[in-house]
Amino acid sequence: METTDLVYLYGASGHAKVVMDIARLANYEVPCLIDDNPQVNELAGLPVVHSSDGLSPVIVTIGDCKIRRNIVQKLGDRGFLTVVHPAAVKADSVKLGFGTVVMAGAILNPYTTVGNHCIINSGASVDHDCVIGDFVHIAPHSTLCGEVIVGEGTWIGAGTTIIQGKIIGKNCFIGAGSVIVKDVPDNALCYGNPARVIRMLE
Numbered sequence: 001m002e003t004t005d006l007v008y009l010y011g012a013s014g015h016a017k018v019v020m021d022i023a024r025l026a027n028y029e030v031p032c033l034i035d036d037n038p039q040v041n042e043l044a045g046l047p048v049v050h051s052s053d054g055l056s057p058v059i060v061t062i063g064d065c066k067i068r069r070n071i072v073q074k075l076g077d078r079g080f081l082t083v084v085h086p087a088a089v090k091a092d093s094v095k096l097g098f099g100t101v102v103m104a105g106a107i108l109n110p111y112t113t114v115g116n117h118c119i120i121n122s123g124a125s126v127d128h129d130c131v132i133g134d135f136v137h138i139a140p141h142s143t144l145c146g147e148v149i150v151g152e153g154t155w156i157g158a159g160t161t162i163i164q165g166k167i168i169g170k171n172c173f174i175g176a177g178s179v180i181v182k183d184v185p186d187n188a189l190c191y192g193n194p195a196r197v198i199r200m201l202e
Contacts, residue, residue, distance in 0.1 A: 007081050008055040010034040010071055012043040016061035018122075019101055020044060022085045023059070034058075057081040059099060060117060065153045065171075069135045072099065072117055080117070088120075097134065115152070133170065151186065173201065 007028045009016045012035040020030050032047045034055065040048050052058065057079040062068045072080075080099035084090055087104040094108045097116035102108065105123040112126050115134035120126065123141040130144050133152035138144070142160045150156065151170035162168065162180040169184055175191025184190050188197045 005029065006031055006057075007083075008032065008034055008052070008058050009061040010052060010058050010075070011060060011062035011068075012037075012040045012048045013061060013063070015063045015119075017044050018103060019059055019061045019083070020046070022083045022101060022103065023081075025086055026083050028081070028083070033061075052078070059083065059101060061101075063119065063137055065135045065137050065155055068117055069153060072135075103140075109146075121158075127164075139176070157191070171201065 005028050007023050007030060009019055009030055012033045016033055023030055032049050033043055034052045035048050038050055042048055059081050060068050060071050082096050082098055082100045084102040085104040088102045088106040090108045091110040093110045095113045097114060099117040100114055102120045103122045106120045107125045109128045111128055112130040114132045117135050118132055119137040121138055121140045124138045126144045127146040129147045131149045133150060135153045136150050137155045139156055139158040141158060142156050144162045145164040147165045148162050149167045151168060153171040154168055156174045157176035159176055160174050160178045166180055167183045169186035171186060172184055172188045172190060178191045178195040179193040181194045187201045189199050189201055190197050
């Protein structure tokens with residue numbers, strides 16, 4: 001299939017390199033990236049510009065949930081694209097919000113809902129009937145068992161396991177390799193096996 005559609009990536013980072021590849025596999029052309037740092041002018045052979053004026057649609061390619069949300073708010077009603085790697089597995093009943101990226105090897109099982117501007121990273125497994133809020137990052141090889149709820153702006157660290165039916169609050173940071181066996185309140189830093197709340201985040 002000939003590539004004709006364009007998409008612009010906001011954030012010239014390692015994460016952008018992965019999203020760039022997914023976009024190309026989905027037959028989108030990435031003519032340039034956008035970044036606020038005036039010293040960054042090239043990434044992976046593509047030019048980096050420092051103004052997003054007139055550029056649409058956009059994928060915000062920054063892993064940090066808070067920064068990603070701030071940039072989306074700055075861009076306003078720009079038009080955002082959702083892309084899914086062809087090597088991901090997504091059930092037909094899964095609902096994906098705009099600006100979300102699903103990476104290679106990820107699994108999204110039936111009746112899961114994923115919000116806007118989320119990252120479902122490489123090899124992550126999200127089972128049936130999960131609800132993932134906006135601006136969530138599910139890091140590589142994390143496992144969400146069925147009916148898990150993850151609040152807006154939360155980071156689930158690499159290799160984390162969340163047992164069935166647990167609720168993770170908003171704006172949490174779950175450390176890599178954690179095993180979540182209890183609900184986690186909003187704004188919590190939580191890690192360990194079994195995981196416990198270490199402190200509350202500002």
